[in-house]
Amino acid sequence: xxxxxxxxxxxxxxxxxxxxxxxxxxxxxxxxxxxxxxxxxxxxxxxxxxxxxxxxxxxxxxxxxxxxxxxxxxxxxxxxxxxxxxxxxxxxxxxxxxxxxxxxxxxxxxxxxxxxxxxxxxxxxxxxxxxxxxxxxxxxxxxxxxxxxxxxxxxxxxxxxxxxxxxxxxxxxxxxxxxxxxxxxxxxxxxxxxxxxxxxxxxxxxxxxxxxxxxxxxxxxxxxxxxxxxxxxxxxxxxxxxxxxxxxxxxxxxxxxxxxxxxxxxxxxxxxxxxxxxxxxxxxxxxxxxxxxxxxxxxxxxxxxxxxxxxxxxxxxxxxxxxxxxxxxxxxxxxxxxxxxxxxxxxxxxxxxxxxxxxxxxxxxxxxxxxxxxxxxxxxxxxxxxxxx
Numbered sequence: 001x002x003x004x005x006x007x008x009x010x011x012x013x014x015x016x017x018x019x020x021x022x023x024x025x026x027x028x029x030x031x032x033x034x035x036x037x038x039x040x041x042x043x044x045x046x047x048x049x050x051x052x053x054x055x056x057x058x059x060x061x062x063x064x065x066x067x068x069x070x071x072x073x074x075x076x077x078x079x080x081x082x083x084x085x086x087x088x089x090x091x092x093x094x095x096x097x098x099x100x101x102x103x104x105x106x107x108x109x110x111x112x113x114x115x116x117x118x119x120x121x122x123x124x125x126x127x128x129x130x131x132x133x134x135x136x137x138x139x140x141x142x143x144x145x146x147x148x149x150x151x152x153x154x155x156x157x158x159x160x161x162x163x164x165x166x167x168x169x170x171x172x173x174x175x176x177x178x179x180x181x182x183x184x185x186x187x188x189x190x191x192x193x194x195x196x197x198x199x200x201x202x203x204x205x206x207x208x209x210x211x212x213x214x215x216x217x218x219x220x221x222x223x224x225x226x227x228x229x230x231x232x233x234x235x236x237x238x239x240x241x242x243x244x245x246x247x248x249x250x251x252x253x254x255x256x257x258x259x260x261x262x263x264x265x266x267x268x269x270x271x272x273x274x275x276x277x278x279x280x281x282x283x284x285x286x287x288x289x290x291x292x293x294x295x296x297x298x299x300x301x302x303x304x305x306x307x308x309x310x311x312x313x314x315x316x317x318x319x320x321x322x323x324x325x326x327x328x329x330x331x332x333x334x335x336x337x338x339x340x341x342x343x344x345x346x347x348x349x350x351x352x353x354x355x356x357x358x359x360x361x362x363x364x365x366x367x368x369x370x371x372x373x374x375x376x377x378x379x380x381x382x383x384x385x386x387x388x389x
Contacts, residue, residue: 074258077258077259077288078284078285078288079255079256079257079258080109080255081112081113081116081255081256082109082113082116082117083116083117083120083234083256084117084120085106085107085108085117111173111174111207112255112256115173115204115206115207115232116232116234116256118206118207119204119232119234120234122206123234123235123237123238126237126241127235127237130241132237132240135237135240135241135243135244136240138244139240139243139244139272142243142244144273145226145243145247145248145272145273145274146224146225146226146227146248147226147248148198148226148228148248148249148274148275148297149275149296149297149339151163151197151198151225151226152165152197152198152297152339152341152361152362153339153361154197155195155197155362155387156197156361156362159195159383159387161352161356161383161385161387162342162352162355162356162360162361162362162363163197163198163361163362163363164195164196164197164198164362164363164365164379164382164383164387165196165197165198165199165200165228165341165362165363165364165365166191166194166196166198166199166200166365166366166369166375166379167199167200167201167202167230167364167365167366167367167369167370168184168187168188168191168199168200168201168202168210168214168218168366168370169200169202169208169210169230169366169367169370170182170184170202170208170209170210170370171207171208171209172207172208172367173207173208174315175367177209178366178367178370178371179370179371182209184201184214184217184218185217185218185221185223187370187375188201188218188221188223188225189221189223190374190375190376191225191369191375191376191379192223192224192225193376193388194375194376194377194378194379194380194387194388195376195379195386195387195388195389196225196379197225197226197362198225198226198227198228198248198249199218199223199225199226199227199228200227200228200230200251200364200366201214201215201218201227201228201229201230202214202230202231203215203229203230203231203242203245204230204231204232210230212229212241212242212245215227215229215242215245215246215247216245216246218246219245219246220246226248226249226275227246227247227248227249228247228248228249228250228251228275228277228364229242229245229247229249229250229251230251231250231251232253232256233250233251233252233253233257233265234256234257236264236265236268238250239265239268239269239272239274240268240272242274243272243273243274247274248273248274248275249269249274249275249276249277250269250274250275250276250277251277251279251299252265252266252276252277252278252279253278253279254278254279254280254281254285254288254289255279255280255281255285259288259291259292262278262289262292262295263292263293263294266278266292266294266295267294270294275296275297276295276296276297277297277298277299277341278292278295278297278298278299279298279299279300279301279343280298280299280300280301280324281300281301281303281304281320282320282324283323283324283329286298286300286324286329287329290329290332290333295338296338296339297338297339297340297341297362298333298338298339298340298341299340299341299342299343299364300320300321300324300325300340300341300342300343300360301320301343301344302316302317302318302319302320302321302342302343302344302345303315303316303344303345304316304317304320316344316345317345318342318344318345318346318351318354318355321340321342321354321355321358321359321360322354322355322358325340325358325359325360330359333359334359339361339362340359340360340361340362341360341361341362341363341364342355342358342360342362342363342364343363343364346363346365346368346382347368347382348382348384349382349383349384349385352382352383352384365382368382369382376388
C-alpha cells in the first residue's frame with residue numbers, strides 16, 4: 001500500500017443517490033464493446049484514437065466517482081476541509097450520482113483549506129521530482145531517529161512541568177512575520193540551551209516562511225533535541241521525505257485527515273521510527289483519535305477553527321484543553337498512558353499551570369518565545385523558572 005488514498009471532505013455537495021456497488025476498478029469503466037473491439041481487429045489510427053479518447057474519458061469518470069464516494073466518508077467523520085478544489089463531473093459522465101452545487105466550489109472556504117489545496121499541488125510536483133523509491137533508498141543510509149516521546153517524559157520528570165516542544169517559526173498567516181532576524185539554527189540552539197525537550201520546525205514555505213532546509217540544517221548543526229516536522233501532511237510520501245530531512249516526529253492533523261489516513265500514516269511512522277503527534281481541536285476529533293489503535297501522543301490545539309478560518313484575532317481559548325480532557329476521555333488517556341500536548345495560547349506561567357492541571361504532559365510553544373530577543377530567557381519567562389540543564 002504505497003499510495004495513500006486521498007479523502008476529500010466536500011460539505012458543499014448534496015448527494016441524492018449513491019450507488020453502493022460502485023466499482024473502484026478503472027477497467028470496469030471501459031465499455032465492453034470497446035474492449036472486445038480492440039481484441040478482434042487491428043485498429044486504424046483514427047479508430048485507435050477514438051478508443052483512446054473514450055478510455056481516457058472512462059478513467060476520468062471513475063476517478064471522479066471515487067472522489068465523490070470518499071467525500072462522503074470524510075464528511076461522515078465531521079471533516080470540513082476539502083483536499084482539493086471541487087470540480088464537476090467529466091463531460092461524458094453518466095450516473096450513478098445526482099448532485100447539485102450549493103455554491104462555488106473552486107474557492108477555498110478558509111485559510112486552512114487554502115493551505116491544504118496549495119500543499120496538494122506542491123506535493124504532487126515534489127513526488128514527480130523525487131519518487132518514493134528514491135526516498136526509500138535514501139532512508140537506508142539515514143541516521144537513526146531520536147526518541148521524541150521519551151524526551152518529553154524525561155523532561156517532565158526532571159523539571160516538574162510539562163516537557164517543552166519549542167517551535168522554530170518565522171511567520172504565520174494570521175500574525176505575519178514573528179521574527180525578522182530569523183536564524184533557525186541559532187534559535188534552535190538557544191531553545192536547547194534554555195531547556196527545551198524537543199523542537200518543532202515549520203517546513204511550509206508559502207504560508208509560514210519555513211522550509212525543509214531549516215529542518216535539515218538544525219539536525220546537521222549538532223542539536224540533540226528530537227525534531228518534529230511541522231508540516232501539513234496529506235500524503236504518506238511526505239512522511240518519508242521528512243524522515244530523510246532529519247525529522248524524529250511528524251504532525252498529523254485530524255481536521256484534515258480521515259481515520260483511514262491516520263491509521264495508515266501512524267503505521268508508516270512506526271515503521272520508519274518516527275513519532276506521530278496527532279492534533280485535535282474539538283470533542284469529535286478527540287473521540288475519533290481515541291478510537292484509533294496505536295496513537296501514543298495527542299496534541300490539543302486551543303484554536304477555534306471556525307474563527308481561525310476567518311483569521312480572527314480572538315480564536316484561542318486554553319479552556320479547550322481542560323474541556324477535552326474531562327470525564328471519560330481523560331480516563332481513557334490515562335489508562336493508555338498517552339502523552340497530551342497543549343498547543344496555542346500559552347504565554348505565561350499561569351497558562352502552563354492551567355493546562356498542566358488539566359492533564360497535559362507537554363506543551364508546544366512558538367510565538368511567545370520566538371519573538372524574544374533571547375529565546376532561552378523567553379523559556380524561563382514562560383515557565384516562571386529556569387528549566388535548563
